[in-house]
Amino acid sequence: MLAGLVQPRETQTVEVTGHTLEDVHQQLVAKTPPGFVLAAGPVRMAKGTTELSATGTYAATAVEEIEADDMAALEAKVPDGWRLLSVRRL
Numbered sequence: 409m410l411a412g413l414v415q416p417r418e419t420q421t422v423e424v425t426g427h428t429l430e431d432v433h434q435q436l437v438a439k440t441p442p443g444f445v446l447a448a449g450p451v452r453m454a455k456g457t458t459e460l461s462a463t464g465t466y467a468a469t470a471v472e473e474i475e476a477d478d479m480a481a482l483e484a485k486v487p488d489g490w491r492l493l494s495v496r497r498l
Contacts, residue, residue: 409498411475412482414490416468420444425461436464445469 424435429451436449444466451462475498476482486492 409475409477410479410482410495411473411498412486412495413471413473413493414486415471415493416490418468418489419447420466422464422466423461424464425459427458427460429460432460432462436462439464441466443469 420441422436422439424432424439426432426435432451433449436446440446446464447467448465449462451460453460471493474482474485476485479495482495483492
């Protein structure tokens with residue numbers, strides 16, 4: 409028997425602007441949706457301005473366990489839009 413941890417592939421994005429890296433980071437953290445974690449937030453600066461902009465990408469944090477007799481059956485149980493994170497023997 410095998411057990412696998414699965415997680416949604418769902419992501420959300422948010423655009424923010426600010427004048428300092430700290431300001432941009434605080435905004436990204438403040439806009440984190442419930443059940444998500446900030447996964448990336450690359451910062452850009454437009455030519456001729458001091459304004460910074462960033463696109464925050466948030467990844468779902470939910471994790472569930474599924475069980476099956478073999479690897480093929482376990483992979484078949486992974487719901488659409490989810491990914492298999494790890495597998496262990498029971």
